[in-house]
Amino acid sequence: MARKVSADLEIPLHLAISEQLREQIFLGDYAPGDQLPSEHQLMATFQVSRITVRRAIANLISQGLLTSHQGKGVFVKPQRKVIRSLSNPLVFFDENMASQGVTSGIRSLSFEELVPSAEVCTTLDLSLDTPRIYCQKKIILTDDIPVAVDITYIPFELGAAFADQLQSSLIYPTLDQNGVSIERVETILECTHATHEMSQYLETSLGAPLLVNRYVAYTTGARPVICGETLSRADRLSYSIVLTK
Amino acid sequence: MARKVSADLEIPLHLAISEQLREQIFLGDYAPGDQLPSEHQLMATFQVSRITVRRAIANLISQGLLTSHQGKGVFVKPQRKVIRSLSNPLVFFDENMASQGVTSGIRSLSFEELVPSAEVCTTLDLSLDTPRIYCQKKIILTDDIPVAVDITYIPFELGAAFADQLQSSLIYPTLDQNGVSIERVETILECTHATHEMSQYLETSLGAPLLVNRYVAYTTGARPVICGETLSRADRLSYSIVLTK
DNA sequence: TTGCTGAACATGTCATAACAGGTGCTGCCC
DNA sequence: GGGCAGCACCTGTTATGACATGTTCAGCAA
Numbered sequence: 001m002a003r004k005v006s007a008d009l010e011i012p013l014h015l016a017i018s019e020q021l022r023e024q025i026f027l028g029d030y031a032p033g034d035q036l037p038s039e040h041q042l043m044a045t046f047q048v049s050r051i052t053v054r055r056a057i058a059n060l061i062s063q064g065l066l067t068s069h070q071g072k073g074v075f076v077k078p079q080r081k082v083i084r085s086l087s088n089p090l091v092f093f094d095e096n097m098a099s100q101g102v103t104s105g106i107r108s109l110s111f112e113e114l115v116p117s118a119e120v121c122t123t124l125d126l127s128l129d130t131p132r133i134y135c136q137k138k139i140i141l142t143d144d145i146p147v148a149v150d151i152t153y154i155p156f157e158l159g160a161a162f163a164d165q166l167q168s169s170l171i172y173p174t175l176d177q178n179g180v181s182i183e184r185v186e187t188i189l190e191c192t193h194a195t196h197e198m199s200q201y202l203e204t205s206l207g208a209p210l211l212v213n214r215y216v217a218y219t220t221g222a223r224p225v226i227c228g229e230t231l232s233r234a235d236r237l238s239y240s241i242v243l244t245k
Numbered sequence: 246m247a248r249k250v251s252a253d254l255e256i257p258l259h260l261a262i263s264e265q266l267r268e269q270i271f272l273g274d275y276a277p278g279d280q281l282p283s284e285h286q287l288m289a290t291f292q293v294s295r296i297t298v299r300r301a302i303a304n305l306i307s308q309g310l311l312t313s314h315q316g317k318g319v320f321v322k323p324q325r326k327v328i329r330s331l332s333n334p335l336v337f338f339d340e341n342m343a344s345q346g347v348t349s350g351i352r353s354l355s356f357e358e359l360v361p362s363a364e365v366c367t368t369l370d371l372s373l374d375t376p377r378i379y380c381q382k383k384i385i386l387t388d389d390i391p392v393a394v395d396i397t398y399i400p401f402e403l404g405a406a407f408a409d410q411l412q413s414s415l416i417y418p419t420l421d422q423n424g425v426s427i428e429r430v431e432t433i434l435e436c437t438h439a440t441h442e443m444s445q446y447l448e449t450s451l452g453a454p455l456l457v458n459r460y461v462a463y464t465t466g467a468r469p470v471i472c473g474e475t476l477s478r479a480d481r482l483s484y485s486i487v488l489t490k
Numbered sequence: 491t492t493g494c495t496g497a498a499c500a501t502g503t504c505a506t507a508a509c510a511g512g513t514g515c516t517g518c519c520c
Numbered sequence: 521g522g523g524c525a526g527c528a529c530c531t532g533t534t535a536t537g538a539c540a541t542g543t544t545c546a547g548c549a550a
Binding site: 011015019022059062081083087088089090181183184185186187188189190191192193196206207211234235237238239240241243244245 | 331430441482484487
């Protein structure tokens with residue numbers, strides 16, 4: 001049953017194998033959730049060493065197609081995404097998720113007072129003689145699965161006033177309910193990679209791509225209220241936007 | 246000079262080493278563009294085998310901090326990004342880049358007539374008896390460096406009319422100059438990984454994160470005109486959005 | 491001075507081998 | 521029948537070694 005991999009002498013073996021496996025996954029030979037043959041079986045199938053099989057699998061893991069679990073095996077990753085709307089008008093995250101039939105929740109990691117960085121000071125327009133700010137770090141869950149880590153910087157007065165409420169609910173609704181109207185949010189979307197720390201929080205692999213949403217929220221009078229960033233698992237969340245002329 | 250890596254017996258050696266190297270990069274021991282010590286030097290420094298050094302470096306490459314070049318060495322990756330505005334009103338890509346002092350250009354990969362997929366048919370509202378469409382594939386450059394690959398599906402009549410113009414300039418301006426007004430664009434932003442093919446086009450490594458912008462553009466009367474997707478290097482491009490109440 | 495060649499050195503690929511540690515099942519013991 | 525021990529099998533980590541291939545530069549020849 002040994003099958004030689006097509007000898008594209010141009011490209012390395014591990015790439016030829018991972019591309020062939022990708023093709024098989026694409027064609028449905030292995031469905032989402034299916035287990036792939038074990039490393040030893042693949043070694044026999046492709047007539048290569050374990051290091052080459054592992055490299056091929058690593059390629060596909062780094063491309064988000066596979067996951068591996070020690071002691072169990074390698075599996076085709078099922079893809080289930082939620083969409084976060086960034087279109088006008090601003091929709092709160094939980095409403096946004098609810099409309100997709102997904103429950104949302106948070107797990108607070110920390111809520112502490114600290115001295116803000118110069119960057120945070122300037123974006124929040126803080127006077128330098130009162131360099132105090134609250135920093136909240138939390139995990140955002142959808143269907144009880146972690147999708148994002150959020151770090152928010154909240155001016156001292158606001159943080160102190162709504163401390164307990166912020167521990168269990170999201171920022172925008174909390175502010176909204178307390179009469180702080182969010183008029184405008186500027187966000188920048190980009191991409192980074194999970195550090196070891198983030199991979200722990202988000203139950204993902206080291207180096208997995210994360211979408212970064214850096215935001216500054218303004219209330220009436222173009223006054224900045226809060227800023228922060230949300231790092232979300234790119235395999236679990238995407239953003240939708242509508243542009244008009 | 247041999248320095249034992251801190252024996253966090255909890256985590257694997259390669260991770261301990263890559264985290265230590267990350268720290269050194271962060272602290273500025275190695276500046277952007279700098280060359281890291283060679284694998285052999287790192288083997289001696291950390292007292293580990295080459296496979297472990299390579300794994301540690303691979304971690305950081307997958308996190309976008311380093312790049313390697315065969316025969317030359319491993320280097321700290323300089324980070325230079327352009328920002329694409331997705332805020333209202335719609336701004337054309339080239340104007341958007343120009344405002345950042347960056348030149349933009351395209352390299353056409355293909356421009357061909359083909360039978361559209363069912364998905365493209367439904368999003369473009371095509372009647373099924375005329376399943377013809379143009380597909381343009383191009384590389385988008387900023388400062389003559391590839392940042393994105395764009396695949397656009399253009400209805401047959403439009404494609405035929407502006408074929409030559411589309412070869413050398415971007416879609417939206419071309420349509421705009423020919424009286425097709427873009428009133429509304431719906432986009433979804435998400436993240437994938439570079440396949441081998443994409444990594445060739447974008448001169449990036451296999452599995453590098455790509456931002457995907459799936460868009461549908463509508464003209465007057467909510468009539469869809471074109472759709473497609475732009476896959477951009479996440480290390481070269483980020484998106485900015487402004488939300489209002 | 492120009493141009494080529496080869497040595498030294500860099501990373502890339504691949505093989506073999508050993509052990510660690512997680513998972514799940516079988517079968518024995520109580 | 522319930523629970524536990526042990527085994528088979530899986531991926532994870534790490535070492536050693538060999539050869540391939542790209543880069544650079546010194547040194548030689550034209």
